[in-house]
Amino acid sequence: MSTTTQSRSPVRRGIFWLGLVMLLAGLGLLGYVAWEFYGTTILSKERQQDTTSKIEQGWDSGQTEVTTEFGSAEALIEIPRFGKDYRIPVLEGISDDALGAGYGHFKGTARPGEVGNFALAGHRITHGEPLRDMPELREGDEIRVLTKDTTYIYALTTDGDDLVVPFTSIWVTDPLPDNPEEGGVEPEQVEGQRLITLTTCAELFHTDDRMIAFGKLVGEEPTP
Template sequence: MSDDQNDVAVADGPAEVDPGTRKPRRSTGRRITLWIGIGMILAGLGLLAYVAWQLWGTNWVSKRQQREITSQLEQDWANGQGCDKFCPKGEASALIRIPKFGRDYVVPVLEGVTPDILAKGFGHFEESAGPGQIGNYALAGHRVTHGEPLRHMPDLRPGDKVIVETRKVTYTYVLDTDPNDLIVSFTNVWVVDPLPTNPKGGVQPKQVKGQRLITLTTCSEIFHTDNRMISFGHLVKSTPKTAG
């Protein structure tokens, strides 16, 4: 074989590659996979932390606020202070006790139903009647998270009491409807009307004008939902509070 043929054979053969010039494809791919895995783990931990905060953290904060508001309200009342009627939005106006939920159950009522208000206790629909007044004293409360004052609302039954304490009077209402029997969309605002009338002809208060009603509203499910669980009741007793 001639030298020229040898040159051609060498040229046509597999070229040798300098190991230093090879691209570390496998190493790069492994690094990418590693970082993707780390990112997914961090995202999962972040989601778990968010859920934990919603389920336990918000309850801890809200229940502490409820205790502080309750204590301050009782102190104000003892000193002859605090609003009685036409309370400003966001201000505490009453205390709710539901014996079915235990002897120590007491939750403040604040004027309005914005998220920050509902995080501190019950919210009072401002356009609805006040405690003991003719019309419908309509309240909203969380079923889960943010203190969850109505977590056990499905346990309530007709005949259970809802006691509303204000600066001058304590009002006792009795529930007339089972909350499990009426689930409505949050857009069904008829439930907070002065005399709620079910457009479908289902569960509703007695259709008698001049009643002094109470309405409890909360989420129908433990987790987020646009549906609301409703219970109606009526006033059975008003007890003026004596000085001291």
């Protein structure tokens, strides 16, 4: 064997192992992306269903607020435009656990049916993506908020994609959201309203901006 052949062998082995490491790293990255986009959604949909069942069972046993492993809950959301089987739990707070099992209710904002702003957050992509189709919502669409005894019916006053703001725009969760941009999208500026606000990511692949939809209470009925 020549000296040249011997010197090339370690180089070839190095290239082989480097290529193998890069291949495995690429496969690992693809696996991570697949988990984020599909695995988390499958897991979260199971959590949504389990949490919904626990809330319904709690109501049947007389509980108004039900404690789950993902947080306390007192409401379920139905949006007819998203289909007759759409029923998503609302968890208190906007922690990762809460948002991974349904909607998160911004602490300090109004409760269902109360005067003020019942403000909710939900994922648009991954983790169950309850607001994936937010841009399809239209003014007048119903948002039904079920509690143990009463179902509150809100109607959107904006389309789902009428307003996009930076994630730092906390005014959207105020009791009466007042857009600082002159002529910007906002609820009717009348005190004493019973409002609902839906917030989600405006972009599918990064989270710098939020898509916002506003609505107001238009009716209520006994929860079946």
